[in-house]
Amino acid sequence: MEKKPELSIIISTYNAVDWLKKTLWGYAFQTFKDFEIIIADDGSDTQTKAAIEAFSTVFERPIVHVWHEDIGFRKTIILNKAVEASSADYILMSDGDCIPKADFVEVHLKYREQGYFLSGGYFKLPMHISQAITKDDIEQQHCFDLNWLKAQGLKASIKNKKLSARGLEARLLNAVTPTKPTWNGHNSSGWKEEILAVNGFDERMQYGGEDRELGERLFNKGIKSKQIRYSAVCVHLDHARGYVKEEMLIKNAEIRKETKAQQKTYTAFGIKKDS
Template structure:
């Protein structure tokens, strides 16, 4: 009987096969393979299933494909379904446009701690470099090297030090003024804690929906730990046609209410019967 993995990595996706392929290549070269991948698919067409069927044959870890019909941007809904499909006690959430560095899973594994969730970092690439990255660039890890990225046209920026932190990562984690929030592209926590707050609020569409769950975890008494310089992924650029002002306003109101009332639980999450007598 196969033992359960230590970590489940949830990767959300929607009709972005080329970006998902690059993301999965990143997970194929991790320094540990004590994890599984759960694809949270918000209604992609058959191309995504074909990719996953083909890549799963020789992939070093199990890939579970959780799919729902396309009903607009319903990431929170598919994430809740994916959470229920996770076999591990600890969950990392990321996106299908985020290539993980080869020690990404191991860093989350090493920093995890009871009573905490982890907030990782990302380095956003422009579209031309995102497109240019190949399988070999990911296997060799040169896509995380600042000199290679500059050779491809990356401009100088103070943000580039995310890629050069090295042994100074712990110090930078402690010094950064950035809040250690639950970010959809790179965060992790215990499944039991996520279930205790009833997962993601399914009323929410794009804009702060991940952070709202993190705010409820904090209201529950779970602390957040900053690892944005230790656990890194590179974020591939793309259009965001699903962004709309109405959803952003609604999400902002829900988050404000969560903070004001210090809610730790949502009645619009995984357990739909939680509010019934």
């Protein structure tokens, strides 16, 4: 029987093949290799399936493709199916438009601790740079190099510290940032048993705070969080969000308000369904 991986990486995607390929190359060049990748696919067409199959020889373990039919934005449902499909004790979640730096997985494993989840951020790239990044740029880590990015037209910003901070400076910035260490779907990790204990994502929720709500139930359960936004770095590729609707945001805000007010630690609309 094969030894289970040290880590399960769940990557969400929906009809964004070019971005998913760049994301997968990011994981192919990680310093730590003992992980499985699970693609949580919210109903993509056959191009995504073909792209995943093309990566079949790149990783030490087979990529697990968890898919359901496209009948609208159902990310929370497919993420729960991906959690169920995972085989490691520890889970890292990110998106198929976020390229991880070479030590991304290593950092998440370094800071993991029982009773905690880890909260990372992302560095947003404009569309023209997102499109310009090649497999070689990912392998050579150009897309995390401020000089290279500035040569591509990246503007000066205080946010650029996310890419330039190293070691002690990164740890200090993690400690002093006013950004709260929430569960962020693009860059967070936690123990599978703790995610299962709060019953995963609330499947009533669509776009807007659905990741945060999971973290809020973890908080209510007594799970704490650590901020690693300057240590675990990924770059976010630009894209439109045509799937966002005002009614989604309103409904999700109501569910989150209820979770906080009632100090909920469990959702009846998660992985296990209350009959």
